[in-house]
Amino acid sequence: MRRLLHLLALLCWPALAQAQVQGVMLDAPVALPDLAFHDETGATFTSADLKGQWTLVMIGFMSCPDVCPFTLGNLEAAVAETGMRVRPDNLPKVWFLSVDPDRDGAFVSEYAPFFHPDFRSMTGTRAQIDRFIDATDGFYRLLPADKDGYYEVQHSSAVSVIAPDGTLRAKLQPPFDPGLTAEFLARLQLSYRKEKTQ
Template sequence: MFNRTTLVILVVALAAGLGLLASQRFFAAPAPAGPAMETVRLFPQPRTLPDFSLRQSDGTQLVPGELKGHWTLVFLGFTYCPDVCPTTLAELAQAQKQWEALPEPTRPRVLFVSVDPQRDDPDRIGEYAHAFHRDTLAATADVPALEHFARSLSMVFAKVPAAEGAPPDSYTIDHSATIAVLDPQGRMAGIIQPPLQPKAIAADMAALTQASFK
């Protein structure tokens, strides 16, 4: 019989597999005309995200309208993550440094969304995200709101309980490592899949920005 941890991992794996199938359907048609991409995979048609409300590190609400006007890269994670999250944010920070010369009003943005609200309060996620790059946005919410937001991006996450005998708060979280690409209308326009290539990400985001704000 499966134990609880194994069951959670299987559920995440199944959901991730379904997300992959969905993404394959998105990419079955040719990508829209535009600048050639090195690592960003654009959907044939961007899709509008359902309403959501997250809590930013400065205490303000992050709602769909707040994501308009910029290309935005969205990454789900948590501050206690031992490897994938810090590595991803460090690589995204390398890309951010390369597009710093772009005008601030249209400069691409990175949004880190913590899926661990039990341990990650707004102050903590802000300090964590800004340690990688000062411009990184950080937000979280309660679990139902986070699940709703993750599903809208075709992503998943699940809490994996602590090992028997370990402190209860030593749990971890399995989550998607894919990065969602949102266009200046706040729609999901594509994805970036690991392994990440910071120079290619920077080049793609600069090209998309220049094409959108000529």
């Protein structure tokens, strides 16, 4: 999968400044491990919550200066466009997973809803975060802290597209055009329905 994403990035490199569909449908669904995330209010987000709905999951951290807020804003626009192409019960849910629980854990639930009230943000133990990252071929790294204890976080920006059966089906790489991305997601849903009726 990593080779496929790198190829996609190379093909799209000349047009990265323009929003487009930088998405790839995976050759085969990827089963995800059991997940158990939470926020500071006591709400939990588990593998069971992925079943029966489409879910878009991005990783990041709340003090991210650019990639995270841009991608969540991009997702808000793409989901709004998708709502004009699919039934309301097929509208994707959006989850933001913080890979920086030490700094974000106390108020993580407040982040994603800032971009849309239906978006959810969560975090988890390092083991749970790493399990999801490994399964989705993602990446993050906490850089060494400076003398004041401040540290940066590097992370992949791809958005995981998870089907109602709880499997990873596609990845989206921002920036993406909302209308074209909505078409991509609608086609993905159609392909999924055909697969399930065969």
